[in-house]
Amino acid sequence: MAVVLHQFLFSHFNDKARWALQFKGVEYERETYLPGPHMPAIRKLTGQTSTPVLDWHGSVIAGSANIIAHLEEAVPAPALYPRDDEQRSTALALQQRFDAEVGPATRTVLFEALVEEGGYMTGMFGADKPLLQRLGYRALFPFARGMIRKGNDVTPESITARKQVTLDALDEVARATEATGYLVGDAFSVADLTAACFFAPLANPAHPDMARPEPVPESVQAILARYSDHPAIAWTNRMYALHRS
Numbered sequence: 001m002a003v004v005l006h007q008f009l010f011s012h013f014n015d016k017a018r019w020a021l022q023f024k025g026v027e028y029e030r031e032t033y034l035p036g037p038h039m040p041a042i043r044k045l046t047g048q049t050s051t052p053v054l055d056w057h058g059s060v061i062a063g064s065a066n067i068i069a070h071l072e073e074a075v076p077a078p079a080l081y082p083r084d085d086e087q088r089s090t091a092l093a094l095q096q097r098f099d100a101e102v103g104p105a106t107r108t109v110l111f112e113a114l115v116e117e118g119g120y121m122t123g124m125f126g127a128d129k130p131l132l133q134r135l136g137y138r139a140l141f142p143f144a145r146g147m148i149r150k151g152n153d154v155t156p157e158s159i160t161a162r163k164q165v166t167l168d169a170l171d172e173v174a175r176a177t178e179a180t181g182y183l184v185g186d187a188f189s190v191a192d193l194t195a196a197c198f199f200a201p202l203a204n205p206a207h208p209d210m211a212r213p214e215p216v217p218e219s220v221q222a223i224l225a226r227y228s229d230h231p232a233i234a235w236t237n238r239m240y241a242l243h244r245s
């Protein structure tokens with residue numbers, strides 16, 4: 001049985017799984033879903049609707065952190081968990097905190113603009129789909145806009161709070177990577193992978209899985225411009241260039 005990643009294109013939580021699979025040198029297939037219509041299939045597989053989901057030779061694993069934990073056990077080298085116990089705990093705690101707070105925050109920051117750009121957003125998530133399916137998805141978008149806002153916490157109160165979480169996380173990573181270039185110790189780990197993925201929507205790294213399709217709408221460009229001078233954005237692009245082939 002093969003290894004299959006059930007995924008959305010571009011999504012930063014999904015890129016955690018893609019990056020870990022690539023880092024470990026695992027050959028795998030991708031089953032790509034359109035956000036929204038994905039629900040019945042993912043629910044049938046896992047009992048919930050969130051992606052990424054990994055089918056590992058018939059065992060189904062849901063959630064980016066669980067997928068990385070499984071890969072770390074199945075393919076120990078190269079390691080994503082630091083070998084030193086204390087450093088491993090630090091890296092895993094950072095992943096847990098960033099999964100809970102920072103991933104959702106940067107998504108809200110980006111979705112504030114994306115949700116108003118129906119053509120761009122549906123084209124992005126449907127990039128690998130046939131034209132007719134893309135057109136149908138685009139036509140349905142206005143009816144789904146409210147649900148997308150709700151599902152991604154794009155509300156006035158939440159946007160302000162999540163911009164602050166985003167800025168605090170960027171500052172934290174810039175500070176913590178100043179000495180060695182990495183978040184924990186002096187080597188790339190799950191902590192760097194997690195933070196880089198969550199900043200990728202704001203950094204727009206030149207990797208085919210995450211680089212925004214051109215032309216990028218002005219509203220999205222304005223968000224990228226807001227963060228472009230932050231040292232953690234340069235760090236994110238460096239992590240993608242060095243460790244995400």
Ligand SMILES: N[C@@H](CCC(=O)N[C@@H](CS)C(=O)NCC(=O)O)C(=O)O
Nearest residue numbers: 011013049050051052063064065099
């Ligand atoms: N904690 C989960 C969160 C994943 C997540 O938020 N996935 C989003 C895409 S970025 C998703 O699939 N949303 C659709 C849904 O939940 O139905 C993880 O680490 O994998």
